[in-house]
Amino acid sequence: MRLSAVLAGVAMACALPAALAAVAQTPPGSDPAIPPAPKPAPPIASPIPPIAAPGRVLLGVKDVMRHIVNPAAEAFWARSGEIDDVKGANDLTPKDDANWKISLDSAAQLVEAGNLLQMEGRARDPNGPWMKYAIQLTNAGLAGMAATQARNHDKTFDAGSAIYDACYGCHGRYIPRPKDSLYKHDIDKDLEAAGKAK
Numbered sequence: 001m002r003l004s005a006v007l008a009g010v011a012m013a014c015a016l017p018a019a020l021a022a023v024a025q026t027p028p029g030s031d032p033a034i035p036p037a038p039k040p041a042p043p044i045a046s047p048i049p050p051i052a053a054p055g056r057v058l059l060g061v062k063d064v065m066r067h068i069v070n071p072a073a074e075a076f077w078a079r080s081g082e083i084d085d086v087k088g089a090n091d092l093t094p095k096d097d098a099n100w101k102i103s104l105d106s107a108a109q110l111v112e113a114g115n116l117l118q119m120e121g122r123a124r125d126p127n128g129p130w131m132k133y134a135i136q137l138t139n140a141g142l143a144g145m146a147a148t149q150a151r152n153h154d155k156t157f158d159a160g161s162a163i164y165d166a167c168y169g170c171h172g173r174y175i176p177r178p179k180d181s182l183y184k185h186d187i188d189k190d191l192e193a194a195g196k197a198k
């Protein structure tokens with residue numbers, strides 16, 4: 001009895017590494033117990049390919065928004081476009097080097113913030129539209145950098161609205177809202193309507 005138990009233990013100890021080796025050698029897709037890998041996401045029409053940088057994600061999306069994305073966008077918007085009041089139009093486009101520099105810096109921060117949002121561990125939906133919105137933010141930031149380097153009023157304004165579109169698109173899709181919210185925005189319906197209107 002005692003001997004057979006010992007023998008069984010020895011047999012298990014021998015069988016286990018063999019079983020592990022067999023699993024490791026099974027080519028992917030040939031073991032019916034292992035479900036096939038999900039289909040890769042369709043390619044995104046963008047000059048910048050998506051990245052999945054394996055890195056240490058220290059801050060969550062909320063903190064990246066609070067401390068990186070939002071301050072950079074606010075700094076850029078405060079220096080683009082114009083605000084009209086009773087006295088007329090107030091052009092916000094920078095009038096001195098110091099403010100153009102702040103515009104350029106904040107656009108550059110948005111360029112890389114798009115990459116931060118795509119990092120493994122932060123991307124909420126790595127095979128879905130999340131990456132598209134993150135890339136949209138990067139591209140809008142690049143447009144912002146080009147506009148501020150050219151010191152161009154109209155291009156700065158356009159880049160500001162492109163930046164806004166990236167925020168709005170991603171938030172509409174990924175920030176859950178209560179069913180009875182007054183905010184009934186449905187990004188898919190909007191895009192569909194925009195497509196039909198063309």
Ligand code: HEC
Pocket residue numbers: 061062065066069070073074117130131133134137163164166167168170171174175
């Ligand atoms: C790729 C998706 C994505 C993009 C692009 C994006 N956001 Fe966000 N943002 C989120 C998500 C998701 C949350 C909710 C985070 C949470 O509550 O965990 C959020 C939350 C926020 C918040 C609230 C943070 C808080 O204190 O709760 C602010 C402010 C914000 N975003 C600003 C912006 C601005 C400004 C832009 C554009 C310049 C932008 N975001 C672009 C996904 C995105």
